Amino acid sequence: MSNLVLQARALSKKFVGVQALDKVSLGIETGTIHCLAGENGSGKSTFVKTISGLYQPDEGDILLNGNVYTGLTPVQAMREGVQVIYQDLSLFPHMSLAENIALNRLRLSGAKIVDWKKIWRIAKEQTEKIGVDIDLNATAMETSMAGRQITAICRALSQDAKLLFMDEPTAALTRQEVDRLLKVVQELKNKGLSVVFISHKLDEIFRISDNITIFRDGKKIGDFASGQLDEKSLAYHMTGRDVRYPRYRRSLGDDTPLLQVKGLNKQGHYQDVSFQIRPGDILGLIGLLGSGRTEFALSLFGLNPPEEGVVVFEGETVRVASPVEANRLGIALLPEDRGSQGLFKERGIRENVTSTLLGRLASGFRALDREKEREIAEEGVKKLRIRAPGIETPVGTLSGGNAQKVVVAKWSAANPKLFIMDSPTVGIDIGSKAEIYEMVQSFARGGMAVLFITDELEELMCNCNRVLVMGNHRIIAELDENAMTQSDAERRIADLIGGSAGKEVEV
Amino acid sequence: MRDLMGDLTGRIRHRRVNATEGILAGIILLYCVMVAAVNPAFLSVETLFDIVRSSSTAVIVGMGLLLVMLSGGIDVSFMSIALFGSYVAAYAMIRLKIDSLAFAFAVSIGLGTILGLVNALLVNWLNLPPFIVTLGTQNLFHGVMTTFISDKTFGAGVIPSALSKFGSATLFTLKTRQGVMGLTAAVIPMSIAVLLTWFIVSHTLVGRGVVAMGNSPESARRAGFNLLKLRLFAYGYIGALSAVMGVVYISQVNAVYPNKLVGSELMIIAGAVIGGVKDTGGRGKVLGVILGITIIYLLNSTLIFLGLSSSWNNFFVGTLLVASVGVTSWQNRRKNRKNLLFTE
Ligand SMILES: Nc1ncnc2c1ncn2[C@@H]1O[C@H](COP(=O)(O)OP(=O)(O)OP(=O)(O)O)[C@@H](O)[C@H]1O
Ligand SMILES: [Mg+2]
Numbered sequence: 025m026s027n028l029v030l031q032a033r034a035l036s037k038k039f040v041g042v043q044a045l046d047k048v049s050l051g052i053e054t055g056t057i058h059c060l061a062g063e064n065g066s067g068k069s070t071f072v073k074t075i076s077g078l079y080q081p082d083e084g085d086i087l088l089n090g091n092v093y094t095g096l097t098p099v100q101a102m103r104e105g106v107q108v109i110y111q112d113l114s115l116f117p118h119m120s121l122a123e124n125i126a127l128n129r130l131r132l133s134g135a136k137i138v139d140w141k142k143i144w145r146i147a148k149e150q151t152e153k154i155g156v157d158i159d160l161n162a163t164a165m166e167t168s169m170a171g172r173q174i175t176a177i178c179r180a181l182s183q184d185a186k187l188l189f190m191d192e193p194t195a196a197l198t199r200q201e202v203d204r205l206l207k208v209v210q211e212l213k214n215k216g217l218s219v220v221f222i223s224h225k226l227d228e229i230f231r232i233s234d235n236i237t238i239f240r241d242g243k244k245i246g247d248f249a250s251g252q253l254d255e256k257s258l259a260y261h262m263t264g265r266d267v268r269y270p271r272y273r274r275s276l277g278d279d280t281p282l283l284q285v286k287g288l289n290k291q292g293h294y295q296d297v298s299f300q301i302r303p304g305d306i307l308g309l310i311g312l313l314g315s316g317r318t319e320f321a322l323s324l325f326g327l328n329p330p331e332e333g334v335v336v337f338e339g340e341t342v343r344v345a346s347p348v349e350a351n352r353l354g355i356a357l358l359p360e361d362r363g364s365q366g367l368f369k370e371r372g373i374r375e376n377v378t379s380t381l382l383g384r385l386a387s388g389f390r391a392l393d394r395e396k397e398r399e400i401a402e403e404g405v406k407k408l409r410i411r412a413p414g415i416e417t418p419v420g421t422l423s424g425g426n427a428q429k430v431v432v433a434k435w436s437a438a439n440p441k442l443f444i445m446d447s448p449t450v451g452i453d454i455g456s457k458a459e460i461y462e463m464v465q466s467f468a469r470g471g472m473a474v475l476f477i478t479d480e481l482e483e484l485m486c487n488c489n490r491v492l493v494m495g496n497h498r499i500i501a502e503l504d505e506n507a508m509t510q511s512d513a514e515r516r517i518a519d520l521i522g523g524s525a526g527k528e529v530e531v
Numbered sequence: 532m533r534d535l536m537g538d539l540t541g542r543i544r545h546r547r548v549n550a551t552e553g554i555l556a557g558i559i560l561l562y563c564v565m566v567a568a569v570n571p572a573f574l575s576v577e578t579l580f581d582i583v584r585s586s587s588t589a590v591i592v593g594m595g596l597l598l599v600m601l602s603g604g605i606d607v608s609f610m611s612i613a614l615f616g617s618y619v620a621a622y623a624m625i626r627l628k629i630d631s632l633a634f635a636f637a638v639s640i641g642l643g644t645i646l647g648l649v650n651a652l653l654v655n656w657l658n659l660p661p662f663i664v665t666l667g668t669q670n671l672f673h674g675v676m677t678t679f680i681s682d683k684t685f686g687a688g689v690i691p692s693a694l695s696k697f698g699s700a701t702l703f704t705l706k707t708r709q710g711v712m713g714l715t716a717a718v719i720p721m722s723i724a725v726l727l728t729w730f731i732v733s734h735t736l737v738g739r740g741v742v743a744m745g746n747s748p749e750s751a752r753r754a755g756f757n758l759l760k761l762r763l764f765a766y767g768y769i770g771a772l773s774a775v776m777g778v779v780y781i782s783q784v785n786a787v788y789p790n791k792l793v794g795s796e797l798m799i800i801a802g803a804v805i806g807g808v809k810d811t812g813g814r815g816k817v818l819g820v821i822l823g824i825t826i827i828y829l830l831n832s833t834l835i836f837l838g839l840s841s842s843w844n845n846f847f848v849g850t851l852l853v854a855s856v857g858v859t860s861w862q863n864r865r866k867n868r869k870n871l872l873f874t875e
Binding site: 076078098099102108110114115116117118119123127128130131132135136137138 | 738739753814
């Protein structure tokens with residue numbers, strides 16, 4: 025038993041209306057990588073926060089390095105070598121990245137005086153260790169999601185951890201960064217560290233895990249050695265059913281384009297982008313992060329207007345200069361950068377879901393139609409299987425993935441003509457992905473045009489009837505409906521994005 | 532063009548703290564030039580010494596306010612604390628016939644710290660907004676003093692001589708055409724307060740903890756900071772500095788009134804906000820507070836040179852406050868839009 029760095033014994037934790045952990049017992053062996061898998065809201069993050077001393081369990085106790093704790097505090101946990109990269113990153117928005125990285129370590133070391141040289145040394149050391157280049161002077165608030173995630177990772181690595189929890193550390197990272205991170209994790213393991221890794225990306229789980237524990241509805245379903253499972257059986261254990269993704273084919277007869285884009289240019293962001301999209305199209309846009317796809321998507325929504333080029337929407341040349349204008353035209357954007365944003369955390373699901381509709385639901389006398397709001401919110405909760413006690417539950421208390429589903433519901437509620445979805449399933453479990461695909465496809469069947477931006481080939485293949493591949497700020501290939509039905513389509517795309525991956529991506 | 536604008540604002544945002552201070556310094560300079568143009572008499576050592584003397588008390592307590600606002604809180608009871616501490620100290624000196632400046636400071640600081648800690652505990656226990664809590668204690672502290680201790684006024688004759696001497700003491704004197712001028716000794720406690728606060732905020736872990744708490748209480752807790760301790764520190768600190776300020780104040784006016792000071796908190800809070808201290812916590816600088824307060828006192832004491840009545844003072848301060856808050860909220864809105872939050 026002595027090789028267990030952590031032993032959780034029958035932990036239970038209840039929140040108002042939810043049994044987040046239900047008698048969970050779990051042991052983590054020294055020097056292993058242990059993955060936790062489970063649907064959104066199954067209790068993974070709650071488990072992490074209980075071990076790090078943020079939540080007190082209602083029942084059960086925790087053994088860290090053989091010491092028994094019933095009322096563990098964050099400082100005790102850290103002293104036992106527990107470090108966490110929290111799902112919400114837990115950064116200080118107005119502090120520099122350097123200080124964000126080093127402050128916790130200084131705090132734990134018991135220093136009374138702040139040595140800024142040391143702060144910079146720690147920060148530089150860590151960023152060099154994982155080989156990234158971020159502006160350590162910038163505040164967290166001014167930094168991209170990827171940069172923030174890297175900061176949180178550096179902070180955790182800067183301390184002498186024995187047990188490192190990583191709660192969806194890769195959600196906002198590019199493929200190369202994920203590769204580098206996974207390599208670092210392997211190195212840590214070789215040094216004898218134990219890592220608990222949480223991710224909804226099954227390929228990552230199988231790449232690095234020794235053991236996998238599956239959660240469902242706050243209960244532990246089982247412990248498995250990584251070799252005992254494959255993606256299919258893992259998915260089955262997580263959801264309790266066979267997950268199958270629907271495949272989309274466009275069936276609309278009307279071929280008049282809804283949106284035509286000709287020669288759109290913005291120096292350093294995207295170049296010479298031209299394409300058109302019809303109602304009922306789910307046009308995939310794939311390309312690595314940093315390929316210019318997000319910048320381009322923002323420009324169609326009025327947030328990053330082009331310097332050159334023409335945009336024709338419903339037959340009329342338009343200049344989308346602001347989101348308000350985009351909204352008026354019927355263009356919605358599900359932003360990529362939504363880890364903690366796009367939501368009012370203290371407000372309920374209902375208010376958040378209907379917040380894009382304020383103008384529309386306001387009837388003549390500008391009073392909001394409560395009944396209508398409730399309907400819309402309830403429909404969103406049902407369609408996307410948002411796990412919450414009710415539609416008035418504050419979004420801040422939802423699990424990470426469920427909060428993201430609220431963002432999806434919010435932008436869907438606007439029922440736009442053109443829906444730009446930037447990585448809509450990041451952080452969402454494999455079961456709920458199917459629901460989101462179902463929803464997007466039914467929108468398209470109803471005549472909506474969707475611009476679907478994603479990193480994942482699998483989801484591109486099952487949702488999109490046409491695909492644009494972007495690399496180095498321009499469109500490097502277009503696959504039409506015909507090409508997409510060919511059996512080599514997936515390989516062609518994989519080769520294309522593989523080929524444009526050579527260039528280093530700046531964070 | 533938009534790109535250029537974006538670029539510029541990006542760069543300014545990056546150096547925002549410096550930018551705020553630069554703008555304030557610019558305003559101060561411009562204003563001085565303007566006043567001097569209208570009335571050359573303004574450009575004199577006398578005016579400078581005068582402004583230092585009148586603003587020294589505000590700067591002392593402004594430093595405490597900075598810490599509390601950095602922690603994400605606010606204190607509107609500090610004048611009440613200043614009055615409480617200094618009044619009781621003076622009262623004890625008169626009654627016990629102790630004539631010592633050190634005694635005055637010691638008693639006042641002791642009381643002020645205790646009252647500050649009371650604020651922190653109440654904020655922590657009641658879990659109410661600090662504004663409400665300290666609005667309550669503002670009246671409570673003042674009421675306790677006037678009801679249970681004394682509500683008499685002590686004029687120039689009875690004030691212990693240690694206090695009146697300190698009030699009129701000068702560090703060095705200059706002979707000018709107007710006569711002999713001296714720099715008030717209040718710059719000593721003021722400088723100590725400024726340097727100490729700067730050191731605490733940027734070089735101690737408590738200070739960084741306070742800033743961390745103002746950034747995100749939950750993240751600070753996760754980092755292992757004890758929020759109650761940080762709060763006790765911040766509110767205790769402003770309590771202590773208020774008490775220092777109270778003693779300086781009664782020394783300068785050479786009298787103890789049971790109802791002065793209280794009610795003039797908002798000018799100092801305005802100074803801090805104009806100086807770029809974020810009302811929601813986590814951001815603010817010592818220099819900003821000093822400049823913000825300087826502007827207010829500069830306006831206050833120079834309107835005569837412009838031949839304007841003192842009611843213009845409120846007008847100017849109000850305009851500045853609205854402008855600085857307006858700019859901040861505009862910046863926020865822009866940022867929110869970028870993050871696709873539509874609050875309007
Ligand atoms: N502070 C809280 N207050 C109330 N309910 C909470 C709180 N934290 C979590 N919950 C609830 O507990 C359940 C488990 O949440 P948890 O965050 O552990 O899920 P998770 O497995 O991490 O999901 P995800 O994959 O979406 O991150 C959810 O139903 C969530 O709504
Ligand atoms: Mg989670």
